[in-house]
Amino acid sequence: MIVCVCRRISDREIARHARAGLGFDEIQFELGVATQCGQCEGCARDVVAQCSAACPTAHIKRADHPTEGRPWNPLSPSLQASPAA
Numbered sequence: 001m002i003v004c005v006c007r008r009i010s011d012r013e014i015a016r017h018a019r020a021g022l023g024f025d026e027i028q029f030e031l032g033v034a035t036q037c038g039q040c041e042g043c044a045r046d047v048v049a050q051c052s053a054a055c056p057t058a059h060i061k062r063a064d065h066p067t068e069g070r071p072w073n074p075l076s077p078s079l080q081a082s083p084a085a
């Protein structure tokens with residue numbers, strides 16, 4: 001089903017991006033959905049919300065991947081309490 005008539009973007013295309021872990025703003029930037037008349041924004045947001053709820057782990061970034069973040073280390077000096085003055 002076409003969600004965005006102005007940009008001719010389907011719910012499948014939005015869902016594919018949402019399942020890949022993109023949020024609404026990223027999908028909007030990537031596809032241009034809801035960037036002209038704006039009538040489709042509510043429907044597009046619903047599609048993203050449904051896909052995010054169905055696949056919440058897609059939004060978790062890998063901590064051990066060099067481009068997606070640093071590994072969490074509870075012994076990291078930046079996380080340890082500073083000594084009392």
Ligand code: FES
Nearest residue numbers: 004005006037040
């Ligand atoms: S229908 Fe999507 S911006 Fe107009």
